Amino acid sequence: MERVPMTRQGAEALKVTIAYLKGEKRHKIVATIEEARAHGDLSENAEYHAAKEEQGMNEARVKDLEDKIARAQIIDPASITSDKIVFGATVRLLDMNEETEIIYQIVGVDEADIEHGKISITSPISRALIGKEEGDVAAVQAPRGEREYEIQSIEYI
Structure with missing residues (x-):
């Protein structure tokens, strides 16, 4: 497992970003999906598909950042x-x-x-x-x- 060098400030900034992506951003995406779902037929609903794609990208970003934090080599x-x-x-x-x-x-x-x-x-x-x-x-x-x-x-x- 390759270590990821970062400063303490960099690690803290990544943790703040993860918290935002898992909290506020995730809730906004879910609300957008629910709103798009209310418009009916999902097979032709561009807003729904865009929101689902954004959800997938957000979750991938969370996993990537969590992996980097797990492999972090904090250097002061x-x-x-x-x-x-x-x-x-x-x-x-x-x-x-x-x-x-x-x-x-x-x-x-x-x-x-x-x-x-x-x-x-x-x-x-x-x-x-x-x-x-x-x-x-x-x-x-x-x-x-x-x-x-x-x-x-x-x-x-």
């Missing part, structure tokens, strides 16, 4: 002491192509949110950064060509 970045970049690191980078500074935290796949500076451990940038130290340069193959990032600092918070 604050407990890590390393000079190298590993999972959970918050890194300050200098984009050498644009001369701009970027801050990313390397997190689990389900917690990634680029708008909030959280990148997946499986992303090309993360893969290029893992194992590097302050002062190193990481080359990342991007759609618009190779990008280079100089590592300014590494923190585990």
